[in-house]
Amino acid sequence: TASLGTLCQRLILLLYVFRSLDEERKIEYKAAIKIQSWFRGCRVRAYLRYLNQMVIIIQRWWRGYLGRKHFRRMVKVRN
Template identity: 45%
Template sequence: MRVRFCTKGNLILVIIEDVEESIEWKTLQKKKQQKIKEKLRIRTKAAVKIQAWWRGTLVRRTLLHAALRAWIIQCWWRMTLSRVLEKKRQAALIAYATRERAVIKLQSLVRMWRVRWRYCQVLNAIYIIQGHWQCHNCQTCALLQGHCVVTATHLQFHIEIINS
């Protein structure tokens, strides 16, 4: 049963409905609501799937960008390390070459000093022999013939006295 009032409030309309009809109407309304709920559930499920797909796409894109950035950083770091290593190698090579050059120069100076020292010894010996020979030359007629051999480690001097 329903009661309706007119807009001005003067007329009252009382409607008496059939119980079966109202039950049918209620069941029909429930079915409509269930269909609406089912459609809403299906749409919600579809929307959730679409949202999940989109979130997955965004996450994959973000991970791809992060992986690419990490790869770029790794490449840069490897290049930086190789440059540093190359500079260290170059510095070690320069230091080695400098030390080798210094050692060679020092060895050369020592060899030169030793040969010069031997040469000075032989020269002094020659001066002594010449001094004695000049005194002795007046008394005999002989010639001096000398031969000198210089090697890296030795200085040989050979003197022959030839009587004529």
């Protein structure tokens, strides 16, 4: 049988190991959160670029439509 002092030393060592494992787990968890945040940010920025391009296309179509409409009206007035 182990003495009380030896058991206390083993318990302290065990607690130290668990505490350091817990700290490592927290560090990995925070790192995973940063990686996920970075990836989500990349995806959102790419989606915003896509939306901006689509808005530009819609504006181009609409302005072309208005320009042609205005042009037809001007031609009709001249004739």
